[in-house]
Amino acid sequence: FFFPLEDMLAVIKPDTQHKGIISEIRGRGFTISRLKDTVLSREMAEEFYREHRDKPFFSQLINHGLFLRSGPCTMMVLTKDNMLEEWRASMGPTDPSEARQAAPGSLRACFAKEILETAVHGSSNTQHTHQKIQFLFRDISTESATSPAYLYI
Ligand code: GDP
Numbered sequence: 515f516f517f518p519l520e521d522m523l524a525v526i527k528p529d530t531q532h533k534g535i536i537s538e539i540r541g542r543g544f545t546i547s548r549l550k551d552t553v554l555s556r557e558m559a560e561e562f563y564r565e566h567r568d569k570p571f572f573s574q575l576i577n578h579g580l581f582l583r584s585g586p587c588t589m590m591v592l593t594k595d596n597m598l599e600e601w602r603a604s605m606g607p608t609d610p611s612e613a614r615q616a617a618p619g620s621l622r623a624c625f626a627k628e629i630l631e632t633a634v635h636g637s638s639n640t641q642h643t644h645q646k647i648q649f650l651f652r653d654i655s656t657e658s659a660t661s662p663a664y665l666y667i
Pocket of ligand 1: 571632
């Protein structure tokens with residue numbers, strides 16, 4: 515696959531499902547070109563957050579109440595002009611209590627519980643993004659990517 519630089523891999527974390535967050539994301543002008551529910555294994559969760567593996571909260575992030583692995587994550591390829599900044603602004607600050615103060619309309623202010631249950635994620639490194647998109651969607655051929663059997667967008 516070839517993904518233009520504006521594409522981004524965004525994730526709706528477990529526990530944020532079925533709360534209208536997908537229509538919220540679309541309403542903010544993001545195009546969802548691919549979407550897939552995946553239950554992360556521990557290894558996938560670690561791979562997902564590999565850029566944080568040396569941070570003091572890494573173990574908490576992977577293990578917290580098994581949160582990341584407690585149900586399906588919705589993986590999405592999103593597109594919008596100025597994608598990185600727009601998605602960051604839409605997510606709001608990492609800490610949801612700060613988001614509720616500083617960005618009350620943000621996705622985290624509306625949907626996130628606490629700093630380890632932040633509702634949404636977005637890959638910020640373009641090279642990693644493309645690798646992760648290929649890894650996650652590798653079972654979907656270009657043709658079948660629009661098939662309702664695989665995608666429900
Ligand atoms: P994001 O891009 O806003 O999600 O923030 P990061 O990529 O920096 O962090 C990834 C995830 O790690 C966040 O969504 C939080 O769940 C968690 N995290 C980030 N910073 C901290 C922190 O200082 N303490 C704890 N406990 N978790 C953190």
